[in-house]
Amino acid sequence: MGIPGDKLIKMYRKMILIRNFEDRVHRLFLSGEMPGTIHLYQGQEAVAVGVCANLRKEDVITSTHRPHGHAIAKGVPVKSIMAELFAKTTGCCKGKGGSMHMGDIEVGMVPAIAIVGGGIPVATGMALAFKMKRLDRVAVSFFGDGASNEGAFHEAINMGSIWDLPLIYVCENNLYGASTHVSKVMKLKDIAERASSYGIPGIVVDGNDVISVYKAAKEAIERARKGEGPTLIECKTYRRGGHSRSDPGQYRDKKEEGIWLAKDPISRMHKNLIKMGILTEEKGKGIENEVKARIDEAIEFAQKSPSPKPEDVFKDVFA
Amino acid sequence: MGIPGDKLIKMYRKMILIRNFEDRVHRLFLSGEMPGTIHLYQGQEAVAVGVCANLRKEDVITSTHRPHGHAIAKGVPVKSIMAELFAKTTGCCKGKGGSMHMGDIEVGMVPAIAIVGGGIPVATGMALAFKMKRLDRVAVSFFGDGASNEGAFHEAINMGSIWDLPLIYVCENNLYGASTHVSKVMKLKDIAERASSYGIPGIVVDGNDVISVYKAAKEAIERARKGEGPTLIECKTYRRGGHSRSDPGQYRDKKEEGIWLAKDPISRMHKNLIKMGILTEEKGKGIENEVKARIDEAIEFAQKSPSPKPEDVFKDVFA
Amino acid sequence: MRRLTVAEALREAIREEMRRDSTVFCIGEDIGIKGGWGGAFTVSLGLSEEFGHLRILDTPISELGIAGVAVGAALMGMRPIADVEYGDFIFLAMDQLINNAAKLRYMSAGKLKVPMVMRIPVGASGRGAQHAQSVESYFIHVPGLKVVCPSNAYDAKGLLKTAIRDDNPVMFFEHKLLYGAKGRRENVDARAEVPQEEYLIPFGVADIKRRGSHVTIIATLRMVYTVVSAAEKLKDEGISVEIIDPRTLIPLDKDTILKSVRKTNHAVIVHEDNLTGGWGAEMAAFISSEAFDYLDAPLKRVCAPDTPVPFAPVMENYWVPGEADVIRAVREVMGG
Amino acid sequence: MRRLTVAEALREAIREEMRRDSTVFCIGEDIGIKGGWGGAFTVSLGLSEEFGHLRILDTPISELGIAGVAVGAALMGMRPIADVEYGDFIFLAMDQLINNAAKLRYMSAGKLKVPMVMRIPVGASGRGAQHAQSVESYFIHVPGLKVVCPSNAYDAKGLLKTAIRDDNPVMFFEHKLLYGAKGRRENVDARAEVPQEEYLIPFGVADIKRRGSHVTIIATLRMVYTVVSAAEKLKDEGISVEIIDPRTLIPLDKDTILKSVRKTNHAVIVHEDNLTGGWGAEMAAFISSEAFDYLDAPLKRVCAPDTPVPFAPVMENYWVPGEADVIRAVREVMGG
C-alpha cells in the first residue's frame, strides 16, 4: 500500500501525542487547575491524524467543540494549545478562545466552532475562496454524527457539491451526539449514504485504523485538488471517555463500550507497526517518553505564561 | 385502478376551479385592482388536487408562497380566498394574511408560510401532535424543489422519519426556484433520492397526471395512517407562467417550456376523462361555466366586502 | 419549607404541569436519555421515567427543527416545552420563532394559537464566546412573544407553570449559574423556599427585592444577586437602594418601575448582556420618557461591554458586570 | 450630474469594486441568472455578463449556507457581498452571522478578519408579515458587526463601497421602496445625483438633512422622507426641524446627534421598525443620558406598533409611521 515507514511513525507519534496530551489535560481539569470545560478526543485520534497527514500547512480545517486532536494533528504547537487551555496570553487565541475555540490560522486551523455543524459552511466557503483564487489548497471540515442532522450540514454540502469545491467533509461517527445514540436520531446505517443527496461520493472507513483513514482521505483530497469536488468520509469510531469533562457516560451500553475500547486505534497501530517491523517496543517507549517530555514542557510553559489583562477584553472586536 | 368516476370528475372540477380562479386573479392583479403580489399555481394543479383528494377535513396541510392551489384543493372557500386577496375582512385571514399567507385552519390549512422550507418543520410538528394524541389524522407539507435545499427540509424530514410520524412530504419539482434552474443548485436527477438520507421511501411521480399523484399520495397516506411513517413524494411538474406577478420567465428555455406546456395537467385529464367515457365536451363546458360563475360570485362578494379598519392592526397579536 | 434549586423547581413545575395536562410535553436534545443528564442542566432528569420517551422527547441536534416542530405541535393543541442546550444556539431557531411562532396567530387573524415554551439557558460561565451569550434582548423586539427571566427557584417554578399554561409562545430564559447544579464553584445560590402547594406567578408583575428610597435598580437573572450585594455595601455609605426584578420583560410591569423611579428619582439598569441595543436600552428609553420630570440625574446602564464573551476567567469576570460596577454607577447617579 | 436610483447606485458600487479588486464577489439567490432579475431588486442585473457566474454566484435557497460560505470565503481573503432576498429571511442565517462572522476575529484574538457585506432588504411593501420586517435593530446588538442604512442613491453607493473595503462584517440594510425599481406606485423617490468620480462615505458620519433649531429628528431609510415632508408642514406652524440621518447605526455619529440635541433641546426618533427594543430605544437611552441637562421635554419615538406587519394596505399604511404621526409627536415634544 506504500505508505513510507517514517510517515507511519510520524502518524503514530501524533496519535501518541494527542492521547498523552489529553491524559494530562484531563487530570489538570479534574484537579481544578484548568478553567472552563473540555471535550476529549481520546479514541478518535486516528481520524484527525490520518486525515491531516495528507494536508499541507496552507490547507485549512474547521473543527468542533472537541478540537484538541484536530489542533495537534494540523500542527498547532502543543505549547500554544496548552497555554490556551490555561487561558494565557501565549495561547493560540491569547486566552480569548479556550478549549472549544482552539485553532491557529497560521497553521491552517480556524478557531474551532463549537456550534454543532457550524463549521461545515465555513469550510465550504474557504474551499470556495481557493477555487476562486485558483489556489492549490483544500479545506477539510471535521464534524460529528450529531452534526449531520443539522441544517448546516445539508445546505453546505449541497453547495460544496454543486460548485465542485476542493473540500473534504469528515464525519466522525462516534455513535453518540452527547448522550444520544445515533440510532435514536437517524434511520440510517451509514451517514455516508447522505452523500447521495448531493451527488458526491460517500465513503465509510474504519475510523480506528489510521491507515484506512489516511488512504481514504488521500484519495478524496486528490480528487478535490483535481477539481472533482468534495467527498463525504464517514469514519466509524468511538470516544474512550465521556462526552465532556465530568461525564461518566452511563448512557452507553457496557458491551458496546467493551467492543469499541478493544479496538483502540493506538494499540492497533502499535501492533501493526511492530508486525510490519517499523516499530520496536523500545522505539515505542522512546516516542512515548519524548512526547511526555514535550507535554511537560508545554505545561510548564503554560503555567509560567502571563494571564491576559482584564482590559484585553476590548481588543480584537473590530479589525 | 379503481378510482370512481365521480371522484375523478370532482378532481377535474377542482383543477378547473384553480385554473380559472387564477386566470381571473392574474388579470385583477395586472389591472391594479388587487394589492400585494401573487405567485400563480397554474400548471401544478394536479399535485394539490391529487394529494388533497385523499385528505379528510381534519387532516392538515402546510403551504408556501404559492398557495392558491393548495387552498382551493384543501377546501378553503373560494369566496374567502378571493376576499383575502382583496384584503377584506371576509377573507380567510381577515386581510391580515394576503396571498402568501392564505389558509384556514377550519378546513385544515395553516396560513401559508412564505419562508421557503419553513412549513416543513411545522407540518412535522402537527403530525407529532396527532401521534401523541393518537388521532387518526395526517399532515401534508407542500414545498418546492428550491425548498429541498433548505436546512429546514433536512432537519424536519429526519425528525418525521425517526418518529414514524403520520406525514407526507410533497415536493413539487417545477424545475425552478424563482429564476434558478434546479440543475444549477443540486447534483441530483430526482429529489426523491434525498429520502434515502432519512431511511424513508422516496417516490417520483408525474406531477402533471392527477391520477398518478392521487395514487401515490393514497398509498403514502395509508402508510402514514398505519403508523409506518412519512413518505417523500416528488411530483415532476412545471409552472405555466412566471415566478410571480409580472415575471416573464425569460430565464426559461423555450424548448423546455414548449415540452412542458404541452403536458398541461388539465387538458390531459380532460382527454383522459373523455377517453374513459366519464366526461363529454358538453359536461366539460358545464363544469367550466359553473366554476366561472362561482368565481364571479366570489369576486363580487370580495369587492363588496368591507375593508379592515386601520386599528385592526392591534388585534390578534396575543391570545 | 423546602429549599429547592432552580433546576429542581423547574423540574417540579414541568412534572406538575405534565401530570395535570396530557398535552404538555418536553422536546429537546439529551433531555430524556436513560443514564443521561436530563438536558444540559439536569432540569428534566428523571422525567422520562415517569412520562415515557414520547412525552420527554429526545431529538436530533436540529434546533430549527425543534422549534418548528414545537410550533406545529402547538398549533394542533399540544403544549410543547422545547429547549436549546445553550442560548447561543437559539440563533439557529430564530426563523421558526420569529416568522412562525410569533406571527401565525396574527396571520390567521386570531384563528390559531401557539402555546409553546422555549427554554433558553443564558449567561457567561467560562466556556467562551459561543456558550455564553445572554440573548433575551433579541426577543423583546418580537411582537407576539413573551419574555420571562426568573432569578430564583420560587419565581422559576411559578413563572414556568404560568408559561406552560399561556396560550402564546413564551421565551423562558434561565441563567446557567443559577441552576444550582452541584459542584460548580461559580454557582450563585438561587435556591428559595418553594411551597408544597401549587402556585402560579402572573406575568407582568415585578418583584421588589428590596425597598429603598434613593435609587431604583432594575436587574434580572444573575444580576439580581450582584445588585443585592452592592446594595448592602451602599447602605453603609448611606445610600438606600430599591431593587426591582421585573421577572417578565414582556409583558413589563411598567407601573411598579415608574412608581419606584418617581419615588427615588434615580435609576440604574443592570444586565449581563452587551450594552448597545440590550433590553436596558428599552428600559432606559421608557423610564426617561415616562418619568422625565422625576429623574434628578441621567439614568445609568451597567451592562457588559460591547464585545463577545472572552474565555479567560480573568477577562470574563471583568466582562460580566460586577458589584463594583454597580456601586460606581449608583454613586455617579447620586452625584457622588 | 447623473441622477441614479438606489438600485443603480448599488450596482455601480459593486461593479466598481469588483473591477478594482478581484477578491470581491457576489453570492446570493437569483442574482446572476441569465434572463433573470439580478436579485430580488435588480441590484446585480447585468453583472454576471461582465464578471461571469463564478463571481456573481447563484446559490441554492440556503440562507444559513450563504452566510456561512461568505464567512469562510472572507476568512481566506475574499470579500463576499452576500444577500438575502428579503430581510425576513435573515433569521435563517443568524447563527453564522452572530456566532461566526461577528466572533471569529475575537475568538482568534485578532488573527482573523471577516471582510464581508451582507445586503438585507427591509421594510413593508404590501407583502404580508413574512416579507416586511425591518430587522436592523437585532444587529446593533451584536458586537463585531457594523450596521449601515442608506436612505438615498448617493449614500447607498458611497457607503456600499466603504462596506466592501471594510475588514469587518457589515450588515447593509436597503429599503425596498427606495430602490426605485420601475413601475411600483408605492416607491419613494430616493434617486440622487451621483458623481462620475469615485467617492466613499466613511462610516460613523451622520448626514444633517435639514438644519433647524427647535427639534432634532433622527430617522433612517424610508423614514427620512416621511420626516422631511413632515418638517415642511411643521415649518408652516413655525416649528424649525433639524433632521439627522445617521446613515450608519454602528458605528454611530454620537457627536453630531448630541450637538444637535443640545442645540434644539428636543428630540424625536423615527423608525419603521416595531417600537419595543428597536434601535430607537438605544438612541433614546443614549440621548437621554448624554444630553440629560439639555432636553426640555421627554423625547419621543415614532415607530411601528408592536405587532407583526399586516397585509391589507389600509392596515399596513396605518402600521408604518406616517407624516401625521411625526407631526403629532413633534407637537407633543414641543409642548403643543
Ligand SMILES: Cc1ncc(C[n+]2csc(CCOP(=O)(O)OP(=O)(O)O)c2C)c(N)n1
Ligand atoms: C448547535 C448546537 N446544538 C447543541 C450543542 C450542544 N452539544 C455540544 S456537543 C453535542 C453533541 C455533538 O455530537 P456530535 O456532532 O456527534 O459530536 P461529538 O460530540 O460526538 O464529537 C451537543 C449536542 C451545540 N454545541 N451546538
Ligand SMILES: Cc1ncc(C[n+]2csc(CCOP(=O)(O)OP(=O)(O)O)c2C)c(N)n1
Ligand atoms: C427562506 C426564503 N428564501 C428565499 C425566498 C424568496 N423566494 C420566494 S419563492 C422562491 C423560490 C422557491 O422555489 P421552490 O421552493 O422551488 O418553489 P416554487 O416557487 O417553484 O413553487 C424564493 C427564492 C423565500 N421566500 N424564503
Ligand SMILES: [Mg+2]
Ligand atoms: Mg458523535
Ligand SMILES: [Mg+2]
Ligand atoms: Mg420550484
